[in-house]
Amino acid sequence: MVSERVDALVVFGATGDLAKLETFPALVGLVDRGVLDVPVVGVAKSGWDLDRFRGYAAASLRDNGLDPDSGPGKRMLGLLRYVDGDLDDDATYAAMAREMGDGKRALFYLEVPPFLFGRIARGISTAGRAEGARVMVEKPFGHDLDSARELNDTIHRYFPEESVYRVDHWLGLDPLEDVMAARFANSVFEPLLNRDHVASVEITMAEAFDVAHRGRFYDATGAVRDVVQNHMLQVLATVLADPPDGSGIDSWLDAKARVVAAIRPLAPEDVVRGQYEGYLDVDGVAPDSTTESFVAMRLAVDSWRWAGVPLLIRAGKTMPVTATEITIRFTPVPVDVFGVGPSGIRNQLRFRIWPETELGLSLVGKLPGAGARAESQEMVFAQQAGSDMRPYDRLIGAALDGRRGLFARQDTVEAAWRVVDPILGDAVPLHPYPRGSWGPEEAQRLLPEGATWHAPAA
């Protein structure tokens, strides 16, 4: 359901890295499709004026292969306003309110360092602009369970939960919606997705690149906080959650929250951490850092549907490829008529969700000729990219429209922290691994006997 459109968009941190990389290009797409036609007020403390800010936005478009002189480019730049001031000063919020005009339904987008989130919520309220407004908050939502709860409490002092849009940009990925479509637009898969038929579920998020210039940020974060607590548990929930019912998107968000809440908190023995060789030389990384750039884990869900099914996740930097795939391995046939068992061949459903969309179903058949030797072939349903809409285009558009389905809810975020909280920090030993490898060998021990990790193709 689309609620009322907003009458202003305020971007806190509009001179930052994320704004340049993602926000301005996304805004052009929204203008082009007629979704955005209200003032866009950038707030930062760079000492800039509006012309300089427009120049920054225009450069961001050029960096992203977009033309600032195109019709949509010019219209987007024309919507921009700029307020220069410290976010710790109430005068900044008063100036922001003047630039916003008289509207009563703004979208405030907080893309600033997280310690400012609470202060900004208070500033908006002091300026009399919190009522009826929506607030879109960038990750991270806390550093652990306690800080996430604290952050939620602070934001809720000024904004009710239904006005809070927590960004997990993977929820804006088209391929993740394709997973939902495969599950809920086909009748053949859903009856199989449970402990009676599934032997394991695995998600590998491999990134071939290293932490590059993000050493300071990454070293304080690590793979568990950076991508597992948020992106990967959201992906896992998309695979495991019960189907939504006809009551609307909330039933889907409820189902995802329920399944994340049923994941057992991790124990150190369920986790393997790794650090790529050369990580300690990265600018901004502590010389004796024990931050992980790789993590593998075995999770369990205490539910009637998934009890006992091994759920395996691994994520790492400097892997051999950049790709994310979900593989669902089905149980072997009960009676091995075709000698399938010893070959290890079995049915598998594979979702590739990054960088392309692909759905593969492995089926087993008999090799032609005499005898009964089995072979496996994968049937692939590959989507042509239907649109060049960026995740942030989809996300900001959804928030402008008041559609909360693509955002992370408080209960799910806190439940995800509860899962990873016991293994944060140095609770799990750290193993070195060579760049270009699939991480430490030790990750092998997390798998069911005889299994190997699925390696997504390049």
Ligand SMILES: NC(=O)C1=CN([C@@H]2O[C@H](COP(=O)(O)OP(=O)(O)OC[C@H]3O[C@@H](n4cnc5c(N)ncnc54)[C@H](OP(=O)(O)O)[C@@H]3O)[C@@H](O)[C@H]2O)C=CC1
């Ligand atoms: N960069 C990325 O790729 C991603 C970032 N994020 C999240 O987005 C948020 C912003 O990240 P990023 O853009 O990289 O950060 P940057 O440090 O590049 O930008 C921070 C922005 O906040 C402004 N700011 C900081 N302090 C104040 C203040 N006291 N008063 C007014 N303005 C202030 C800065 O203004 P000024 O420059 O004028 O000081 C700048 O515009 C973070 O929560 C981050 O975790 C999430 C996903 C990816």
Ligand SMILES: O=C1O[C@H](COP(=O)(O)O)[C@@H](O)[C@H](O)[C@H]1O
């Ligand atoms: O949030 C993050 O996500 C990226 C991966 O997402 P992508 O859309 O850029 O592929 C990850 O590389 C980064 O470390 C993390 O902060």
